[in-house]
Amino acid sequence: MTVLVFLDPAYDDGRVADATQPQIMATDLGATRGDGIFESLLALNGEARKVQAHLDRLASSARALDLDLPPQEAWRRAIATALDEYTAGADVLPETELTVKLVVTRGVEGATTPTAWVQVAPVPEKTRRQRRDGLAVLLLDRGYDSTVAQRAPWLLMGAKTLSYAVNMAAVRYAQAHGADDVIFTSSDGKVLEGPTSTVLLARVRDGVKTLLTPQLESGILPGTSQSALFEVAKSAGWELGYGPLVPAELYDADGVWLISSIRLLAPVNSLDGQQLPTPPELTEELSALVAKIS
Numbered sequence: 001m002t003v004l005v006f007l008d009p010a011y012d013d014g015r016v017a018d019a020t021q022p023q024i025m026a027t028d029l030g031a032t033r034g035d036g037i038f039e040s041l042l043a044l045n046g047e048a049r050k051v052q053a054h055l056d057r058l059a060s061s062a063r064a065l066d067l068d069l070p071p072q073e074a075w076r077r078a079i080a081t082a083l084d085e086y087t088a089g090a091d092v093l094p095e096t097e098l099t100v101k102l103v104v105t106r107g108v109e110g111a112t113t114p115t116a117w118v119q120v121a122p123v124p125e126k127t128r129r130q131r132r133d134g135l136a137v138l139l140l141d142r143g144y145d146s147t148v149a150q151r152a153p154w155l156l157m158g159a160k161t162l163s164y165a166v167n168m169a170a171v172r173y174a175q176a177h178g179a180d181d182v183i184f185t186s187s188d189g190k191v192l193e194g195p196t197s198t199v200l201l202a203r204v205r206d207g208v209k210t211l212l213t214p215q216l217e218s219g220i221l222p223g224t225s226q227s228a229l230f231e232v233a234k235s236a237g238w239e240l241g242y243g244p245l246v247p248a249e250l251y252d253a254d255g256v257w258l259i260s261s262i263r264l265l266a267p268v269n270s271l272d273g274q275q276l277p278t279p280p281e282l283t284e285e286l287s288a289l290v291a292k293i294s
């Protein structure tokens with residue numbers, strides 16, 4: 001089941017639409033040019049997580065694209081409507097994990113209002129399985145160097161745009177070569193991010209546990225999950241660090257994970273075919289911290 005709620009000024013709480021029927025115009029610039037932005041949030045027990053962090057990142061993506069956004073309160077009401085509508089479905093268990101997608105496009109060609117909607121659907125079983133079983137990952141060159149974001153803001157490197165065809169092609173490439181997912185590297189050899197996730201690594205030295213992630217200046221999307229995890233991990237006594245990181249540091253790490261809002265923390269079992277020692281105890285410890293994020 002999929003629920004759609006459009007942000008429509010004529011409806012305070014959003015307009016529920018039939019997800020089995022066409023709902024956007026063929027001339028919508030989101031469809032014809034991928035000109036828009038989105039967010040994906042996890043909802044547990046009918047509650048969306050990290051809503052403010054996602055709304056803040058949506059606003060920052062909108063600024064990068066010069067897009068007008070509906071106000072945050074309108075999003076919150078539309079999210080609530082969509083979750084109510086979903087959980088009112090007859091056979092939905094309260095503990096069903098849901099993906100809540102917020103989408104904004106530049107709107108129909110020639111018009112000046114964006115098209116904006118909330119979409120709620122169950123988290124795919126494959127995503128939940130990867131969280132449990134971990135991932136075989138390939139390192140793939142993204143083709144840009146790690147300073148491109150500053151030099152070329154029109155590439156929209158830190159924005160979550162609808163133009164994810166490249167990201168999805170990278171995942172298909174990995175699957176065609178016997179892997180599950182990807183860690184992009186820059187042309188100057190730095191570790192960047194996954195196509196839909198942030199890279200995390202752990203170092204344990206002389207009893208000191210450090211979590212590291214690539215630095216934002218390398219043109220990656222600021223991960224809301226990584227950021228929230230760093231906050232709770234700090235309170236739990238972890239040291240924190242930011243890149244630049246190179247692939248050798250992934251091989252030398254005491255654990256490597258991909259983290260994102262829907263899949264949460266997925267251990268990387270192998271990198272370019274080489275087994276990594278990511279220990280289940282560290283995955284459990286960090287997953288318990290991730291579970292505290294609300």
Ligand SMILES: Cc1ncc(COP(=O)(O)O)c(C=O)c1O
Pocket residue numbers: 040193194195196197198221222223224225226259260261262
């Ligand atoms: C390119 C990219 N990097 C990182 C992330 C992780 O972000 P978050 O933790 O906010 O889901 C995502 C999420 O979809 C992503 O698409």
